[in-house]
Every structure is written in structure tokens, then in C-alpha cells.
Amino acid sequence: MRENIVLIGFMGTGKTTVGRLLAKKFNMKFIDSDDEIIRKTGMSINKIFEKYGEEYFRNLEKIVIEEISKLDGCVIATGGGVVKDERNILNLKKKGLIFHLNGSVSKIKENLESEIHKRPLLNCDNYYEKIKLLLEERRELYKRASDFDINIDFLSSNEVAVKIMEIYNSKKL
Numbered sequence: 001m002r003e004n005i006v007l008i009g010f011m012g013t014g015k016t017t018v019g020r021l022l023a024k025k026f027n028m029k030f031i032d033s034d035d036e037i038i039r040k041t042g043m044s045i046n047k048i049f050e051k052y053g054e055e056y057f058r059n060l061e062k063i064v065i066e067e068i069s070k071l072d073g074c075v076i077a078t079g080g081g082v083v084k085d086e087r088n089i090l091n092l093k094k095k096g097l098i099f100h101l102n103g104s105v106s107k108i109k110e111n112l113e114s115e116i117h118k119r120p121l122l123n124c125d126n127y128y129e130k131i132k133l134l135l136e137e138r139r140e141l142y143k144r145a146s147d148f149d150i151n152i153d154f155l156s157s158n159e160v161a162v163k164i165m166e167i168y169n170s171k172k173l
């Protein structure tokens, strides 16, 4: 069995981008929990939040995480709120190593500048403050859930991917 590489972290830290890159580079299957939710419901993440609210989304997320946690040898990118429910982390840990992509508020804001409209929780006038607030709320959860912490502030997404693979390979020895 090959362990899964699981990426957690705040919105905009590059989980989806780095996960896709990692999988391609190292010939692993890539799964993004948000994409699975979109595929299952036929709705965008924005639409789900708008029509049914956050709680409904969290429930879908929990079901999807439970399913994808059973796979082997995959790169799994999660949504930033996955740490809010401890059961998600327990499931992901069964067959996966958990990497926290850790970024500062200003780096996250910079990364999300052109796609803030795709993040329903940051859909407000002062999204810098909202990022700061949510990050404060979640910081400890990310820390507690992860096996490894990667600071992304000064790395390209490619460099983050390489760093993760180095750790993953060294763990297998």
C-alpha cells in the first residue's frame, strides 16, 4: 500500500494547484474534495453555499472525505474548512500523511486576488480582515491535524510540490 498525500490549509494556500502538480510530476492519481462535491451535485461551490448554506456543504464534504480516505497512493487536496470536523481528519489520517500548507494573511490575499469570487466565505467588502479572522480561528486546528508544516510564503507552487515529495519519499524508507 502506498500512503496518500493529503493537503490541508487555508483557502488560497495552493492545495489544489500543488496537489495537481504533485500528482502529475510523480504519476499519482489526484483527487480534490471540492471537485468531487461539484461532480456529485452538478453545482458549483458558490451555488451550494448560496442555495443550501454552509452546513449542507459541510455535510457533503464529510461524505466525500469519508469516501476518498479509503483510496491508496493518491494526492488528495481538501477544502480549507476540512479541519472543522475532527472526523474528517481521523478518516484522512487512516491512510494518509497530512501536509499543512501554511501561509501568511498577505500571501493568501495575494494568491486569491483574482479569484476571491470563487470563495463564498470571503465574499465581503473587507476580505483581508475576514481571512485574518478565519485564519485565527483555524490556525490551531491545522497545526493539530498535520504531520508536516510547509511554509509557502516564499515558494512557488512547484517548489512546494518538490518539498512535499522529498518528505514523502524520505518517510517511506
Ligand SMILES: Nc1ncnc2c1ncn2[C@@H]1O[C@H](COP(=O)(O)OP(=O)(O)O)[C@@H](O)[C@H]1O
Pocket: 009, 010, 011, 012, 013, 014, 015, 016, 017, 018, 077, 111, 112, 115, 152, 155, 156, 157, 158, 160
Ligand atoms: N506557492 C504559490 N505561489 C504563488 N501563487 C500560488 C501558489 N500556490 C497557489 N498559487 C495561486 O493561488 C491561487 C489559489 O490556489 P489554489 O490552488 O486554488 O488554492 P487552494 O486550493 O488552497 O484554495 C491560484 O491562482 C494559484 O495559481
Ligand SMILES: O=C(O)C1=C[C@@H](OP(=O)(O)O)[C@@H](O)[C@H](O)C1
Pocket: 009, 010, 011, 012, 015, 016, 034, 045, 078, 079, 080, 081, 082, 118, 119, 120, 121
Ligand atoms: O475554507 C473553507 O471553508 C472553504 C474552502 C474552499 O476550498 P479551498 O480551500 O480549496 O479554497 C471550499 O471548500 C469552500 O469554499 C470552503
Ligand SMILES: [Mg+2]
Pocket: 015, 016, 017, 034, 077, 078, 079
Ligand atoms: Mg482548492
